[in-house]
Amino acid sequence: MGSSGQQVSWKLADHPTLPKGKTLALIVLDGWGEYKPDEYNCIHVAQTPTMDSLKQGAPEKWRLIRAHGKAVGLPTEDDMGNSEVGHNALGAGRIFAQGAKLVDIALASGKIYEGEGFKYISECFEKGTLHLIGLLSDGGVHSRLDQLQLLLKGASERGAKRIRVHILTDGRDVLDGSSVGFVETLESDLAKLRENGVDARIASGGGRMYVTMDRYENDWDVVKRGWDAQVRGEAPHKFTNAVEAVKKLRENANDQYLPPFVIVDENEKAVGPIEDGDAVVTFNFRADRMVMLAKALEHQDFDKFDRVKVPKIRYAGMLQYDGELKLPGHYLVSPPEIDRTSGEYLVHNGVRTFACRPPSDDPQVKGGLMKLVSHSIHIL
Ligand SMILES: O=C(O)[C@H](O)COP(=O)(O)O
Numbered sequence: 001m002g003s004s005g006q007q008v009s010w011k012l013a014d015h016p017t018l019p020k021g022k023t024l025a026l027i028v029l030d031g032w033g034e035y036k037p038d039e040y041n042c043i044h045v046a047q048t049p050t051m052d053s054l055k056q057g058a059p060e061k062w063r064l065i066r067a068h069g070k071a072v073g074l075p076t077e078d079d080m081g082n083s084e085v086g087h088n089a090l091g092a093g094r095i096f097a098q099g100a101k102l103v104d105i106a107l108a109s110g111k112i113y114e115g116e117g118f119k120y121i122s123e124c125f126e127k128g129t130l131h132l133i134g135l136l137s138d139g140g141v142h143s144r145l146d147q148l149q150l151l152l153k154g155a156s157e158r159g160a161k162r163i164r165v166h167i168l169t170d171g172r173d174v175l176d177g178s179s180v181g182f183v184e185t186l187e188s189d190l191a192k193l194r195e196n197g198v199d200a201r202i203a204s205g206g207g208r209m210y211v212t213m214d215r216y217e218n219d220w221d222v223v224k225r226g227w228d229a230q231v232r233g234e235a236p237h238k239f240t241n242a243v244e245a246v247k248k249l250r251e252n253a254n255d256q257y258l259p260p261f262v263i264v265d266e267n268e269k270a271v272g273p274i275e276d277g278d279a280v281v282t283f284n285f286r287a288d289r290m291v292m293l294a295k296a297l298e299h300q301d302f303d304k305f306d307r308v309k310v311p312k313i314r315y316a317g318m319l320q321y322d323g324e325l326k327l328p329g330h331y332l333v334s335p336p337e338i339d340r341t342s343g344e345y346l347v348h349n350g351v352r353t354f355a356c357r358p359p360s361d362d363p364q365v366k367g368g369l370m371k372l373v374s375h376s377i378h379i380l
Contacts (some may be wrong), residue, residue: 163200
């Protein structure tokens with residue numbers, strides 16, 4: 001069965017030019033591409049004799065494929081590619097809307113508010129606080145500021161009376177230093193919500209590479225630093241204003257590595273630790289750097305660090321981040337369902353495959369290009 005529910009044949013026609021019985025290699029070069037040949041293009045400027053000889057040796061066989069924008073299921077042509085969308089798109093044979101686009105569609109249609117995930121968290125709006133945790137930038141790789149803005153508006157219009165945003169500054173998918181502008185924009189949005197009677201504030205923050213957004217279980221201390229600030233309201237730096245916090249902490253660190261901070265009131269009390277009865281949404285659509293926090297928020301038997309306090313909350317991810325682990329159990333938008341990948345076709349047609357990939361790419365690759373199928377050998 002295909003994703004449309006129709007019976008689809010697995011049979012592949014013989015390729016018009018590729019000979020049968022010969023070995024074929026598919027090699028993915030991460031970060032390699034062609035663009036305007038100017039002095040700022042490092043691949044153009046570098047000595048690349050092997051690639052040059054491949055290109056010049058058989059120009060009739062040389063093809064360029066797009067790895068960004070609409071060709072890989074992103075919302076616009078201005079969206080840069082990244083490893084997750086590339087791994088999902090390669091070998092799918094069709095264009096699937098990726099997380100960023102699925103969230104855009106769900107927000108534009110309002111369907112995000114009709115889904116099970118939003119209903120689940122909104123049960124807390126009457127008595128509890130809505131916490132939004134995620135990357136604050138317009139990079140479009142893990143999250144987008146305009147999606148956060150729409151979610152803030154939509155949630156407050158649907159009953160959220162007290163909102164706390166826990167920000168992670170970027171400087172990796174966007175320019176270093178841009179964090180200040182993003183925090184100013186968010187602060188002005190929150191001020192407008194306050195004018196309309198919603199108690200909305202930034203509660204904590206830190207740089208994405210030092211606070212919360214680790215990946216592949218590389219360093220749980222990163223997640224712990226975020227947990228202490230977001231859940232316990234504890235951090236080495238305390239400020240009464242988030243713009244001031246980011247400006248001050250940038251004196252000794254760039255956006256990616258800002259140390260954790262909490263926003264406190266005039267009595268030095270944190271304004272927004274996560275408490276029993278609260279709702280939490282992690283608003284990144286991309287999975288890899290949110291899975292670890294999702295585990296800490298959701299798993300009863302979590303043992304990667306001492307959480308000290310484990311509030312009884314209702315938690316939803318922007319998307320479900322791991323389909324196999326069903327993590328998190330509640331989410332606002334369903335992730336792309338990528339089926340019938342090229343790897344599956346090869347197996348169904350009796351073509352033996354050998355796949356070799358870095359273990360770090362596992363969560364992304366297993367959904368797309370090299371979806372694990374029986375009879376294919378995978379080496380990590
Ligand atoms: O998470 C990161 O490090 C970047 O935002 C994207 O990196 P990648 O797409 O190359 O994994």
